[in-house]
Amino acid sequence: MALPLPPSLTPQEVAFLCEMELVTIIPRQKLQGLELLGGSTPVLNPPQRSDIPLWLALLLKRQRRANIVPPAWLHPTSLTAILEFETEHSKEAFSPPPKLPPLSDALHATSPPFLPSSTAEAPPDALPYHWLEMGEILLEAAPEDFEEPDHVRRLMRDLREVRMAKLRTGVEVLDAGGGVKMNGVGAMEIAEARAFIGGVIDGLRKIGASREQARREREAEERENGFLGTQDDEDDDMEL
Amino acid sequence: MSSYYSPSALLTDAQKVPCTFTLTVPGLGYLDATPEADLASGTKVSLPLWLGEMLAISQNLSTSSLVKLDFPPALSERVLNALKADPRTVDLRQQAANFYALGIRMLDLFEHEEMGEVLTETFKTRAASIADQAHNPRGALGEGADFLRGLDESERELFKAAHDSSKAVRTWMAEISKK
Numbered sequence: 121m122a123l124p125l126p127p128s129l130t131p132q133e134v135a136f137l138c139e140m141e142l143v144t145i146i147p148r149q150k151l152q153g154l155e156l157l158g159g160s161t162p163v164l165n166p167p168q169r170s171d172i173p174l175w176l177a178l179l180l181k182r183q184r185r186a187n188i189v190p191p192a193w194l195h196p197t198s199l200t201a202i203l204e205f206e207t208e209h210s211k212e213a214f215s216p217p218p219k220l221p222p223l224s225d226a227l228h229a230t231s232p233p234f235l236p237s238s239t240a241e242a243p244p245d246a247l248p249y250h251w252l253e254m255g256e257i258l259l260e261a262a263p264e265d266f267e268e269p270d271h272v273r274r275l276m277r278d279l280r281e282v283r284m285a286k287l288r289t290g291v292e293v294l295d296a297g298g299g300v301k302m303n304g305v306g307a308m309e310i311a312e313a314r315a316f317i318g319g320v321i322d323g324l325r326k327i328g329a330s331r332e333q334a335r336r337e338r339e340a341e342e343r344e345n346g347f348l349g350t351q352d353d354e355d356d357d358m359e360l
Numbered sequence: 361m362s363s364y365y366s367p368s369a370l371l372t373d374a375q376k377v378p379c380t381f382t383l384t385v386p387g388l389g390y391l392d393a394t395p396e397a398d399l400a401s402g403t404k405v406s407l408p409l410w411l412g413e414m415l416a417i418s419q420n421l422s423t424s425s426l427v428k429l430d431f432p433p434a435l436s437e438r439v440l441n442a443l444k445a446d447p448r449t450v451d452l453r454q455q456a457a458n459f460y461a462l463g464i465r466m467l468d469l470f471e472h473e474e475m476g477e478v479l480t481e482t483f484k485t486r487a488a489s490i491a492d493q494a495h496n497p498r499g500a501l502g503e504g505a506d507f508l509r510g511l512d513e514s515e516r517e518l519f520k521a522a523h524d525s526s527k528a529v530r531t532w533m534a535e536i537s538k539k
Contacts, residue, residue, distance in 0.1 A: 130532075131528050131529045131532035132532055132535075135532065135536070256533055260536045261536075284495065284526075288488060288491040288492060288495070289488060291484060291487050291488055291491065292484055292488045308529065311525070311529070312525045312529050313525070314525070315521035315522065315525045316487075316491055316521050316522040316525065319517065319521050320487045320518065323460065323483055323514055323518070324480060324483060326460070326464050327463065327464055327467070327476065327479050327483060328476065328480060329464070330467040330476070331467070331473070331476045334471065
């Protein structure tokens, strides 16, 4: 182990990626559009709402030049609904990710950060990819922009616990060829669970390796013994 | 098969496995605590896995191998039955420090469908409890201590991975609140 870092993104890196997401702010001062490498930011004209990247919003917030409007899914009512869905209705699977926009829009944007999933207009009934880090950052940077920051914080904690427990129990159903459905799992959750889940799958693969080898040999033998018609080339390609 | 640079593979190689000599070997009696005598055929000697494996699979001119390899006590019927009953209560480290690695090596040598299944089930069930223990800050000190002491080497790595990543996220959360 020469590298001290784990073979995945660290929480800091995930949070950095999250700062590219667009959030809605209410500016308190005028600001001309900035010509940046990643594109230009909209002209800020108080009290008109505008969508700007999170990092710029945090900067303006710190300088008291803007207020952040929390995304719709970060309201206590929607978080409660999602939490109830996670604990009552789907005990196995995660709550689904936000729906993609209709196809005409999808030509330009199909995934975050190009899809505005954390602006004020974001769907209130689904957690986007960067939900955990977005929620934590906003709660820390702009607690006074929330109506009930403590309630939101508590709901976020509960959601995190529930979903991490699901990820952990997911390994019990794993098999050498099986899988866990991870639709709707957020970036930070993946970063947290990757080392463990990868380790479990690797261990299972090692234990099952000799059995797998025996199965392959048996199949190869059967194939040679006259099942030439049903030869399956895909299997051969998988051999390493 | 096993990685040359991996310490756990080396340590697995050093595990003792019971071997039965099928031939009389002159002058090898010191293996059985009888120096300067011949090693009689039929003697049971514990040899390291790397040596026992080579002697068992290499064949001499009369096409019978020199020793007969047996399952080590760590993978005996008794242990496998205990694992079938409840994987969480067995102290794997006491059986062998690299329990799974040893099991994998034996599965390579022997066809033993049942052992493979038991090992897979055990690994899965224990992995789930390892994850729970790693995320529960009090787990390592309280009732989980006995279970954690019984983890084998690869399970300890899993525990460390799960613990480190959840700790990293907690550290990050503390960091942003400091700013």
